[in-house]
Structure formats: C-alpha cells, structure tokens
Amino acid sequence: MSTDPAPANANPNPNPSASGGPPLPLSLRGVGKRYGSVTALDDVSLDIAEGEVVGLLGHNGAGKTTLMSLVAGLLRPDAGEIEVLGVSPVREPRRARLGLGLAPQELGVYPPLTVRQNLRFFAELAGLRRREAERRIEEAAAPLGLTDLLERRVGRLSGGEQRRVHTAMALLHRPRLLLLDEPTAGVDVETRARLIAHVRELAAAGTAVCYSTHYLGEVEDLGASAAVLDHGRLVARGTVTDLVRDHGEGAVELTFSGAPPPLRVPWPVTRADGTLRVHAREPHLAAPEVLAALGDSLPRLVNLRVLRPSLETVFLALTGQRPEAGAETGAPGATAAAAGPDDGRGDGPTPPAGRTVEAGRHG
Numbered sequence: 634m635s636t637d638p639a640p641a642n643a644n645p646n647p648n649p650s651a652s653g654g655p656p657l658p659l660s661l662r663g664v665g666k667r668y669g670s671v672t673a674l675d676d677v678s679l680d681i682a683e684g685e686v687v688g689l690l691g692h693n694g695a696g697k698t699t700l701m702s703l704v705a706g707l708l709r710p711d712a713g714e715i716e717v718l719g720v721s722p723v724r725e726p727r728r729a730r731l732g733l734g735l736a737p738q739e740l741g742v743y744p745p746l747t748v749r750q751n752l753r754f755f756a757e758l759a760g761l762r763r764r765e766a767e768r769r770i771e772e773a774a775a776p777l778g779l780t781d782l783l784e785r786r787v788g789r790l791s792g793g794e795q796r797r798v799h800t801a802m803a804l805l806h807r808p809r810l811l812l813l814d815e816p817t818a819g820v821d822v823e824t825r826a827r828l829i830a831h832v833r834e835l836a837a838a839g840t841a842v843c844y845s846t847h848y849l850g851e852v853e854d855l856g857a858s859a860a861v862l863d864h865g866r867l868v869a870r871g872t873v874t875d876l877v878r879d880h881g882e883g884a885v886e887l888t889f890s891g892a893p894p895p896l897r898v899p900w901p902v903t904r905a906d907g908t909l910r911v912h913a914r915e916p917h918l919a920a921p922e923v924l925a926a927l928g929d930s931l932p933r934l935v936n937l938r939v940l941r942p943s944l945e946t947v948f949l950a951l952t953g954q955r956p957e958a959g960a961e962t963g964a965p966g967a968t969a970a971a972a973g974p975d976d977g978r979g980d981g982p983t984p985p986a987g988r989t990v991e992a993g994r995h996g
C-alpha cells in the first residue's frame with residue numbers, strides 16, 4: 634500500500650450549505666442510533682460534498698451499515714439531523730430517496746431473472762419510463778462490464794458478477810449521492826479495479842460517494858478522503874495526507890511463537906492478540922534497538938514488520954486494531970500486560986484512549 638497519495642477530491646470547504654451555497658449531498662449533525670442497549674452510532678457529524686468520495690472505515694460493528702441505513706431512510710435516528718441534498722430522510726423519505734442510490738452489503742438481486750430484467754425492475758421502481766430505463770440500463774451496465782451479461786440469468790453468474798449487477802441497480806437513476814456498503818467484498822482483483830475506476834468517474838462527474846470498506850488501499854485508489862468510525866463514534870475525518878500527518882505514527886510490529894515477552898525499549902509498546910507493537914515516529918530506525926532488546930526471546934520471533942506512517946497506521950492508532958476484516962479476532966483495544974508511562978523522549982506518540990502503554994523504559 635502506498636502512502637501519501639494526492640487526494641483527488643479533498644473537500645476544501647466542508648460545509649458549503651452553511652455558507653449559503655447549495656445543499657450538500659449529505660450532511661449529518663449529531664446523529665445517534667441505539668439498538669436496545671447497543672449504541673451503534675454516537676453523536677456523528679459528517680458532510681460529503683459534491684464530487685467527493687469518502688471512504689467509511691471501521692471494524693465489524695463500528696456502525697458503517699447503520700449510518701448508511703439511516704441516510705437511506707431505512708432506519709430512524711434517535712438523535713440528530715440528517716439531510717440528503719437538503720431533504721430529511723426522516724420527514725420526507727420518498728423525496729430524499731430520489732437523490733440517493735444505495736447498494737447495501739447484502740446482495741439484493743433476483744436470481745431467476747436476467748440481468749436486464751433485474752435492472753429494468755429497479756429502473757421502474759426508480760420511476761424511469763421504459764425507453765429511458767433501457768438507455769440507463771446500457772449506461773450503467775457498460776462501465777461495470779455487464780453489457781455481455783445482460784441476457785444471462787443472475788443465478789448463473791459468479792458472485793463478483795452478481796455484485797456488479799447489485800451495484801448497477803443503485804446507479805440507474807443517476808443519484809447525486811451514492812452509498813456503497815462494502816461493494817468489493819468477495820470480488821476479484823479485476824472487478825475491484827473496474828468498480829473503483831467507475832466510482833472515480835462518477836465522482837469526477839459530481840456524484841458524492843460514501844464508500845464503506847475494510848480494504849484501506851481502496852481509499853487511496855479511489856483518491857478518497859476517509860472517515861473512521863470506532864464503536865459508533867467518528868474518530869477521524871480528513872484527507873489521507875492530513876490523517877497520516879495528524880495520527881500516522883509508525884510502529885515495529887513483532888509476532889512470536891507463544892506469548893510475547895516483556896520488552897524494555899524507549900518507546901511505547903502495546904500488545905494486541907499476541908502481537909507487540911513498538912510505536913515510534915521512525916520505526917525503521919527503532920527496529921535494530923527493538924531486536925537487540927529481545928535478548929533470549931529472539932529465537933521465538935516469527936515475524937517483524939516495519940509499519941511506516943500510512944492510512945494503516947492511522948487506523949491502528951485510532952482503533953487499536955488492524956484494518957482487514959477478520960485479521961483480528963480479539964476484542965477491540967489492546968490489553969496491557971504491565972502499564973508504564975511514556976518515556977518523555979518525544980519520539981513516541983501518546984497512545985489514544987482504548988490502548989494502554991505496556992512498558993516504556995524511563996530515560
């Protein structure tokens with residue numbers, strides 16, 4: 634994964650509507666949502682401007698799907714205000730829906746019907762007349778590589794092809810706000826590249842896109858900015874460059890056979906799921922000293938990774954866990970074996986809430 638890409642669509646003015654411009658494609662203010670005793674979203678404020686792609690990041694259960702469902706009017710918020718192009722999906726759900734397209738995480742295709750019949754059905758639901766619908770079907774199918782599959786039954790398509798059909802359905806009425814909930818889950822490299830290229834084209838033409846994913850590389854490929862949810866709270870929002878500057882500490886990551894040993898180094902150390910992370914601004918320079926500090930435990934070291942500041946280390950710093958789905962199986966946050974204060978050298982970051990410094994030498 635490369636770092637510091639030039640964000641193609643960073644939003645210089647986060648809230649044009651507040652300065653008297655046209656309404657934003659999406660505006661959330663203090664939005665909260667609970668399911669019984671579970672707080673799925675807590676005081677979330679987020680804007681998406683015309684032509685902006687926002688990569689919505691967060692671990693399983695962070696609140697991404699809930700956010701999209703609220704915006705699409707499928708759920709009602711318990712607190713706060715949502716506007717889609719200036720229209721409230723709570724007060725005027727039908728009008729708000731006209732401006733948005735949603736491709737939910739769960740596939741919503743009808744296997745016995747052909748691709749064209751599936752798309753036609755959704756075009757009709759979106760209120761398109763027959764001739765217009767046929768034009769839009771061709772228009773949505775081509776960039777997603779579906780033209781040659783239009784007369785095939787969806788049930789006979791591969792999983793990745795079905796997901797492309799599912800995505801095309803959300804595009805038929807040319808929405809100004811597009812909500813894509815993990816659109817590349819389970820698709821191959823080619824489908825992913827095609828989808829990302831098309832999202833970039835749509836954004837270049839002015840579509841605002843909220844794109845949830847567990848693959849951080851996609852945020853950079855999309856030229857997107859990022860919004861990070863952690864336990865229902867929006868913990869970061871900005872361009873990749875800004876987030877890396879503000880939160881992108883580096884780390885030396887060590888994996889051992891058996892339990893990680895205690896480690897005395899002049900940088901903060903955290904442990905999560907059997908992995909030690911030594912947090913240093915220049916991890917490649919810290920690595921030799923970290924190795925030397927292992928002493929008798931060195932033969933048990935099975936992997937060492939130098940994590941240069943990137944969106945991945947931003948995510949780690951903010952959530953305490955790796956980004957990939959299923960990469961971490963433990964509970965969020967790191968477990969402290971022994972707490973100790975920062976050494977005050979200034980080259981190690983202060984771990985955020987939810988992570989505990991394990992052992993830092995006082996120097």
Ligand SMILES: Nc1ncnc2c1ncn2[C@@H]1O[C@H](COP(=O)(O)OP(=O)(O)OP(=O)(O)O)[C@@H](O)[C@H]1O
Pocket residue numbers: 668671672673691692693694695696697698699700738
């Ligand atoms: N219908 C529901 N009833 C009760 N709890 C729910 C319901 N839907 C979601 N939750 C809970 O709300 C929280 C947020 O879930 P949500 O599906 O929005 O997360 P997510 O970020 O989309 O996760 P994933 O990456 O797994 O799709 C989780 O704790 C989840 O268990």
